[in-house]
Amino acid sequence: MSHILVLYYSRYGATAEMAHHVARGVEEIAGLEARVRTVAPVSTVCEAVADTIPDSGPPYASLDDLRECSGLALGSPTRFGNMAAPLKHFLDGTSALWLSGSLIGKPAGVFTSTSSLHGGQETTLLSMMLPLFHHGMLLMGLPYSEQELLHTTAGGTPYGPSHLAGPESRRPLSDGEKSLARALGRRLAETARRLEHP
Template structure:
């Protein structure tokens, strides 16, 4: 089985819910399995007192996860139209992987969540693609052949799966958001398996 890394940061659970659905989609593709990882919060207080292993949820990502996986799904909540600091902090520390070409030629997709419908989802997704392109990754979007992309009244963009959490921060995904997240997982796994054979 070939592994696809589903890497995310989630503050209130919305991005985690998307990650779980993307992983579910990956598992629907024969020969592929999801390796789910997260990143720790970032602050001098958290770094001084936080455990090396999270108390719940998936383990923290390590650079070897990037090397061992054949594709990457990257998720973060939106912070003023950009990814959250913990994800940016992790990506900023990948100079070694960049120099070594660890991610070159591997496919990647991105996903996000916002409180409001026009809260910066698309700018966040596009900005998350930039460091992946610097690593030589191949970016996979969500094509309009996915029916839910035309039907959604909540999250879902051609740039990647997304969720609208509302002001209450609900992590409950709509049916269209679930369909699109699973489709993104299936598409990514299919691309990754084909490219792994070619490499």
């Protein structure tokens, strides 16, 4: 069965929760499943510092997970308006996929969470898109036909779903934030299905 890879890094759980809502959206589309994966934390010298199998949660992503996917949803908390180092470290190791063109033409979207309302959600989403452009992926955001974008007072952008997690990352996702995360999953799954079965 074709799958959308939902790949994320989450330190306090907010981005992980978003990933699960994206995955739910994917699985609302018949014929596609979500494959949820995370990445290992890194040290200050950008080396993976965890065992090869996480203590809990989804497995760590491999290059095969990327190579085999029909589409990609990429998520990260915001770090000074940019993606977190563990996710960047993983993406920096995808040169073999770039050389082979394995991701060319596959749909992709991005999502993020921040502790403050103006904490760089949109710049983080845009920074996450850059390596995906280099891989030749087809970047997708959220259209304003998603009504939550017109009324959000927390997260949610046309560049991708976002979440305002609060200063201690304990604020739960709002109904609108959940809806937008699921919408991204559905869009990626629908697009992947159309590309595979024109």
